[in-house]
Amino acid sequence: MKAAHTAKRWKARDVAPYLFIAPFFLLFLVFGLFPLLFSIVLSLHEWDPAAGLAAMHWVGFENYVFALTDPWFHKSLYNTLWFALVSGIPQHLVALPLAYFIHTKLKRSRNAVVGAYFMPYITSSVAIALIFSTLYSKDYGAINALLAELTRVPLLGTLLPAEPVDWLGNAATTKPAVAFVVFWRFLGWNVVLYLSALQTIDKDLYEAATLDGARGWQQFRHITLPLLRPMMFFAITLTLIGNLQLFEEPFILVDIERGVSQSVMTTAIFMYRLAFAEGDFGAASAVSWLLFVVIAVLTWLNSRLFGKQGS
Amino acid sequence: MLIRTLKRIAGLALFALAALPALAQRTTLIVATFPDLDRAAKALAPTWARLHPDIELKIVSLQYGDYHTAMTTALATGSGLPDVMALDFRFIGKFAASGGLEDLSQPPYNGLALRDQFVRYTFPQAINAKGALAAIPTDIGPGTLIYRKDIADKAGVSEAELTLSWASYLAAGKKIKAATGAYLMADAGDLRDILLRSGLQDGEGIYFDRQGRVLVESPRFVQAFEMGREARRAGLDAKVSAWSNDWAAGFKQGRIATQMMGAWLTGHLRNWLAPQTAGLWRSALLPGGLYASYGGSFYAIPRKASNKIAAWDFIRLMTADKEVQLNSLRVLDTFPALLAAQEDALMDEPIAFLGGQKARLLWRDIASKVPAIPVNRYDAVATDIIRDEFEQVISEGKDIAKALKDARVLIEHRARRRG
Numbered sequence: 249m250k251a252a253h254t255a256k257r258w259k260a261r262d263v264a265p266y267l268f269i270a271p272f273f274l275l276f277l278v279f280g281l282f283p284l285l286f287s288i289v290l291s292l293h294e295w296d297p298a299a300g301l302a303a304m305h306w307v308g309f310e311n312y313v314f315a316l317t318d319p320w321f322h323k324s325l326y327n328t329l330w331f332a333l334v335s336g337i338p339q340h341l342v343a344l345p346l347a348y349f350i351h352t353k354l355k356r357s358r359n360a361v362v363g364a365y366f367m368p369y370i371t372s373s374v375a376i377a378l379i380f381s382t383l384y385s386k387d388y389g390a391i392n393a394l395l396a397e398l399t400r401v402p403l404l405g406t407l408l409p410a411e412p413v414d415w416l417g418n419a420a421t422t423k424p425a426v427a428f429v430v431f432w433r434f435l436g437w438n439v440v441l442y443l444s445a446l447q448t449i450d451k452d453l454y455e456a457a458t459l460d461g462a463r464g465w466q467q468f469r470h471i472t473l474p475l476l477r478p479m480m481f482f483a484i485t486l487t488l489i490g491n492l493q494l495f496e497e498p499f500i501l502v503d504i505e506r507g508v509s510q511s512v513m514t515t516a517i518f519m520y521r522l523a524f525a526e527g528d529f530g531a532a533s534a535v536s537w538l539l540f541v542v543i544a545v546l547t548w549l550n551s552r553l554f555g556k557q558g559s
Numbered sequence: 560m561l562i563r564t565l566k567r568i569a570g571l572a573l574f575a576l577a578a579l580p581a582l583a584q585r586t587t588l589i590v591a592t593f594p595d596l597d598r599a600a601k602a603l604a605p606t607w608a609r610l611h612p613d614i615e616l617k618i619v620s621l622q623y624g625d626y627h628t629a630m631t632t633a634l635a636t637g638s639g640l641p642d643v644m645a646l647d648f649r650f651i652g653k654f655a656a657s658g659g660l661e662d663l664s665q666p667p668y669n670g671l672a673l674r675d676q677f678v679r680y681t682f683p684q685a686i687n688a689k690g691a692l693a694a695i696p697t698d699i700g701p702g703t704l705i706y707r708k709d710i711a712d713k714a715g716v717s718e719a720e721l722t723l724s725w726a727s728y729l730a731a732g733k734k735i736k737a738a739t740g741a742y743l744m745a746d747a748g749d750l751r752d753i754l755l756r757s758g759l760q761d762g763e764g765i766y767f768d769r770q771g772r773v774l775v776e777s778p779r780f781v782q783a784f785e786m787g788r789e790a791r792r793a794g795l796d797a798k799v800s801a802w803s804n805d806w807a808a809g810f811k812q813g814r815i816a817t818q819m820m821g822a823w824l825t826g827h828l829r830n831w832l833a834p835q836t837a838g839l840w841r842s843a844l845l846p847g848g849l850y851a852s853y854g855g856s857f858y859a860i861p862r863k864a865s866n867k868i869a870a871w872d873f874i875r876l877m878t879a880d881k882e883v884q885l886n887s888l889r890v891l892d893t894f895p896a897l898l899a900a901q902e903d904a905l906m907d908e909p910i911a912f913l914g915g916q917k918a919r920l921l922w923r924d925i926a927s928k929v930p931a932i933p934v935n936r937y938d939a940v941a942t943d944i945i946r947d948e949f950e951q952v953i954s955e956g957k958d959i960a961k962a963l964k965d966a967r968v969l970i971e972h973r974a975r976r977r978g
Contacts (some may be wrong), residue, residue: 298657300863314957351880371656387797387805417798419954504799507748507950524628526940526973527653 275365276290291533298527311534322509324518327449330493331498331514335430339487340480344436348472350439351446353454362443373433377500380429384415384501391415405446416502426498426512433497434490438483445479446472466559477522485547495520515539576725587615588869591633591641593626594857599697601874603877610876614869623647627654634659637863642870646694649939651684655693655925656936661860661867662691668871670695671878680931683762683895685700685857688936694857697878698893700821701925702753702851704843705828705834707741708914710816714738718843721817725754725786728846732795732816735934741816742797744892745806747787751949753819754783756851763933766941766970769933773974775945775966791953807832819845821853822922826892829912841909842918850928855896894922901926937974944969 291312291338315321346365383390392412397407398436415425449472453540457467498512499520513521515535523532588611592600597620607616619641621629627650633640646654654660661967663670670692674682679694706721714735716882722730732743755765757781766776790796797815798806810833818824823834828840828913845851858874860867876883884900887893895901901923935941948962 295659298631298654298659300634300637300659303658314972314975319969332931362798382804385805388808417800419950503800504802505802505946507948508948510947510950521943524631525659525943527936541632 287533287536290530291537293530294489295529296527297529304361307530307533310529312538314531315535315538318517320513322540324513325517326529327423328492328494328514328516328539329492329513331512332488334424335427335434336487336491337341338431338483339434339438343435344442344480345385346435347439347446348468349440351443362440364438365439369434369438371433373496374500375434375496376429380425381416381501384425386412386414387418388549389415417506417508419508422485422502422508422511426501428502429497430491430494438487441479441483442488447474449475451507477554481551482552485550488546488550489543492539492546513544563949566894567731571859584865585613585615586869587617588643588866588872588873588918589617589641590643591619591626591630592645593621593623593647594644595891596698596893598890599893600854600877602890603873604884606624607873607876608884609950611869611872614866616873618738630654634863636859639732640863640865642718642860642864642866643873644859644861646707646857646859648684648700648857651857652692652934652936652938655685655687655691655934659862661862661872662694663860663865664690665690669793673875676898677860677896678881678901678926680852680926680929681855683931683933684855684913686857686933694859695874695878696896697856697858697884698823698887698891699855699896699926700823700853701894701922701929702819702845702849702853703822703918703925703952704817704819704845705824705840705847706817707813707839708841709839710735710739710813711742713855716760722844722846725816725847729786729790729795729893732790733793735816736793736795739816741814742809743749743816744790744810745797745799745815747791747796747798747819747953748946748949750790750817751787752944753845753849753851753944754786755779757782759851761928762933763930764933764935764938766938766945767935767974771935771974773970775939775941775968775970776963780945781959784949784962785977788948788953788959810836813839815858819974821855821927822894822918823854823892825910825912825918829892832850833875838914840913841916842913842921842926844921845883848929850925852929856893863890893925894919908947940973941966944973 290304292306292308294307296303314515348357382388387391391449392415395408397412399408399410407473413421415421421457453471453475455468457471461472491515498509498514499517502509502512503519504521516539519532519539521537522528522535574665590600596729597618600618604618627647630644630646634654644660661668665688671682677696682692683698685694685696686692704722705950706718711718711721711731715738716731716734720727722728728922729743735741735743759765762769764774766774774780780805787921792799796807797805799809799815801820806815810818810828813836822842825840825842828834829837858877860870860874864870875888878884879897881897881903884895884897885903885905888900888905889894906919906923908915909920910918942964946959947975950965951957952962
């Protein structure tokens with residue numbers, strides 16, 4: 249009797265919201281949660297996918313031991329952290345003052361300028377990589393052509409390399425070249441984040457500070473920076489996670505067939521190679537979980553640094 | 560990454576669903592392949608329609624870069640599997656070892672009976688450690704030195720100087736560089752790769768011996784590394800990797816004088832790499848009396864394929880039929896793996912791109928002398944590791960003995976499950 253009563257109460261109106269959100273949850277279950285859980289299971293197995301699902305073989309934590317003792321994994325972690333710092337820190341050091349400048353000085357051109365900075369973020373990374381590999385080309389690239397022109401300038405010429413630089417073919421230059429592309433691509437994103445935070449700061453604070461005799465730098469130092477702190481925490485966390493999962497730019501810019509591709513092998517690329525070049529999906533899954541641990545620890549450290557309330 | 564993989568799987572599954580209505584009406588044979596190899600299968604379509612009016616031939620061609628990954632995921636899930644799977648030589652070891660493919664040596668195929676009809680080194684490439692025959696070869700790449708005759712002439716270098724020995728090859732390169740400014744080779748790594756094969760006999764692997772021991776500290780590797788380093792130090796390589804834009808531009812502009820590769824490079828040069836250089840190239844033996852092969856293509860049947868008998872008919876037609884093999888040569892410029900096709904008058908035809916040279920006779924001769932080198936499922940891993948260590952030797956000055964020791968440790972660590 250009670251059950252029937254309950255069933256009656258489930259009218260179309262009540263069910264509708266669940267139906268409306270069902271597509272998201274179904275897709276999330278299939279493409280989000282399931283792969284996540286399955287990769288945990290995989291990381292405890294030896295599995296070459298070409299042999300089919302039945303070929304999974306339980307190995308316990310062997311994949312984790314393998315990854316932790318593999319020199320390439322260590323190298324990939326070093327590369328990943330290098331990229332996180334070298335392309336990540338300048339993103340914020342440039343984005344913050346740039347956003348402040350756009351916010352305070354630009355009026356009519358503001359949206360156009362922000363749009364221009366944001367453009368690389370929404371452009372396809374493949375298109376970006378193709379354009380940059382053309383720019384970086386040793387014999388036909390615009391960057392080397394410009395350097396060659398500049399060598400004719402007296403004094404400056406002696407500081408520049410006489411030979412064309414093999415930007416993406418030499419271990420010494422490949423890393424900075426790729427890091428620059430990552431920096432260029434995500435600068436605009438951070439500018440937009442900081443701009444949105446700047447807009448929420450009450451103008452009265454600046455007026456009061458001006459009345460008290462505080463100048464531009466003092467206002468920036470004592471009002472803007474402390475109030476931007478939550479956004480800095482958020483933006484740095486996003487950069488940290490994004491850079492630690494870096495894959496596309498180094499993967500497309502540097503031909504994986506070349507020995508030099510080792511110098512930009514991030515942990516995500518190492519994982520991809522383990523899975524798809526070596527057919528070792530178990531070890532690749534273990535690497536992905538180890539990377540997750542690294543990201544979690546660094547995010548926690550970041551929250552200790554920036555996440556505290558107050559100044 | 561897994562999300563991306565699953566999306567691909569979903570894509571393949573959708574594709575399989577799309578193919579369902581056709582299945583209901585008449586049988587469809589799905590052949591998965593990649594460009595340019597797909598042109599050979601497409602050329603077979605009219606013949607197939609005549610021989611098998613009841614079985615529709617459906618050719619699915621994926622970009623080379625995605626193809627073998629897509630096939631791996633299809634084998635993993637068993638959904639969206641084709642009936643016939645084309646495989647590039649680079650992946651044959653990995654796929655053959657996986658056990659996801661039919662053993663074609665067993666009935667009803669009895670593929671080993673075909674063995675004597677093919678170039679001798681091809682079958683061992685497709686036989687895995689357990690003795691299963693995973694695929695049948697269709698085309699091969701006899702290794703040749705393709706060189707610019709006009710550049711060599713200008714530098715006063717003869718073909719004999721280029722091919723007599725590795726030392727004379729490098730010496731000729733120095734002359735060419737001095738006289739014309741052209742680089743001897745695209746990349747020092749090309750020299751290292753080919754030298755790794757010097758002195759190999761039937762049954763000997765490049766990186767692993769029969770017991771699975773890692774061989775990278777042998778004198779063969781030391782010599783290959785030393786020669787490669789010498790070429791780099793002498794400024795004889797353009798430092799461009801194959802298939803890059805700079806590589807293609809190097810051929811177009813005559814900056815690269817020679818390239819060691821499969822005979823099929825001629826077709827690529829003629830069709831898109833440097834068509835304007837027609838008539839300037841010649842094909843020669845590899846230096847130092849070395850016989851080797853570059854690449855090749857195979858056809859296999861997935862174990863869970865739905866139409867295995869028709870798939871075997873297709874593979875036999877594609878690989879063991881002389882006329883079909885010759886037609887593939889015409890449309891693709893690949894070299895047939897079938898010996899009968901190599902006896903055809905087509906072999907005597909002069910090749911205009913090579914200045915009228917009857918090069919196919921040379922390639923046939925090379926193919927008959929290439930040793931049968933077994934493949935190992937970890938060959939690709941070992942190649943990656945050797946390539947990385949070599950890079951450190953030539954650009955960072957790492958000691959060769961130390962580099963090869965590190966390579967051995969890395970390969971042994973990676974190939975931990977070779978049992």
